[in-house]
Amino acid sequence: MSSDVQSALARLQWIDYGSLVIVIAISYDYCLTFSREVIYIWKRPWTSVTTLFLVIRYVGCLSGITEALYGSSFIPGPVKVRHCTIIYYLGMWASAIFLTAANMVMILRVYAIYNRSRIILGVLLVMYVMKVMVLFTAAGIDSDPKYVAVSIGRLPDITVCGVPLGTQTWNIVSEVMQGILSTVLCSLVVVRFVRESVQIYRATDKWQPNRYLTLIVKDGLLYYFSALLYYVINFLGILGVLPSGGWARQALLVIANIPLYTLAPRFIIDLRELYVRDTQGRWDNGMDTGFGLSSRVPVPHYAPVSTTFGTIAFAEGSGTGDLESVDETASVDSERQVLMV
Template identity: 25%
Template sequence: MSGPEGSLYALEWNNNISVASITLISYEYMLQLEKEITFVWDRPWSAMSYIYLVVRYFGIVVAMTCACWGGLVYMPEGAPDLLRLTSGLVVSYSMFLFVQWGFSVYLCLAKVILIWRLYALCNQSKRILYISLGLFLPIVVLYIAVDIFLWSRPSAISMQEITITPNVKYCTYFFHVGPMPAVYAAIPVICYDIFLVVLAIAVLVKHLKERKELKIKPNAYIVMIVRYHVIYFVL
């Protein structure tokens, strides 16, 4: 399928996926709101509280932007052709950069929370903290390098106008770099995530053994934290 029909089909899919994504994001937010009020807003504030709120609400903004955009940006039909094309391309490229850099910032902050939780689970072990941070810093550098090399260079990505009707036009993006740089860059990140989740599971296993010997129920917070580590890794 090509031509106007293909563009219209892509637009329809874009709109359907956007509606579904916005619905899921809103539903997840409403589900977690009560817990957020109980465990964050109604408790004494700490550095972790601020980091959590930044991660949560910045992540929602990035996810909503990605969902509302979906890769296509509408260009108003009332604007002159050149202005409409220029402004549409600029807005499209700006939103694309915001989403890509935003996801990187979100993932880095989320990993900071995971490291902080592991630090608490390991009885505030300085060794665990230093090792985790020492391995995390190259990951941050890698995220920045990928965002610059793959997303921020005009030679790596470009915006293009798509005409559906004479009065309805959209912008979308096209990559000029193969997928292998992104694949290679993802390997260290995945390895680091595996390190975090394995460490969390090891702490949980040790905790369960100790509680079993003492015939005491496991600490619900430790189980919950490790569960979130695993969910983060899977997702």
């Protein structure tokens, strides 16, 4: 067996390892969170956030698993170009739909934690619409056989789907725009986290690790970081900067994919769970105020409640159930009252 064939088989083995880890992680996380999904999604009134969750959860699972399996030896049966083309298109469009929904959730959360600032929402939506237009333009070009050719690679007793060959211009533009949007979103969330952390410290004169962990969950800090990391690694892959093969490349792909596809649905579930705990188990039409969405009926003002997750204020605000619309002085006083109990 020639050294080239041995090298190709070694690369395929690492691809299989990476694919297996991603598929198992996404599937296992789905099993872990399904019971909470039933409680906080399926048994609650249908809202626009419910729709976003279902897209993120199920289209995201399809996207993550399909992209992981592409190029591996796990595809059953004799692999032909037609099969690879179908898998490639399925993963590409599922990824585009998933990322569109995931970006919208991140924008809505930033809109909510910044007291429903229309200026911030307007700027983010302009960036979002431009990104979506470029994303689907790139997906449309990649769907045209004149621009992209899907191939198969042949090894001894193994046939795998090859890397599509075609233009990368629109993909590069799409990743650059997404990188800018993700950086802005991540920066806004970090600024919010730092500001709240400083307020808590000033109110109690000591550091509160549990409260900071609560803020990380509430603001979805890890989710925003994972999204930014995903686009950075993807962009480096498009530019050809990532290692060509072996464990290093697969490790980076695992790090990029698993957090994004697992944290995105958890983000919505966690916020709804925090809302239920904060309102002492009462459900109402304000359950999605965590994403800045108005309730259909006025929601009573709930004072901050100390829970196992910390203290989170879902205040009324103009009779629409806005998230945290109390002023900063009241917020600090509430923190002092609860944390000193």
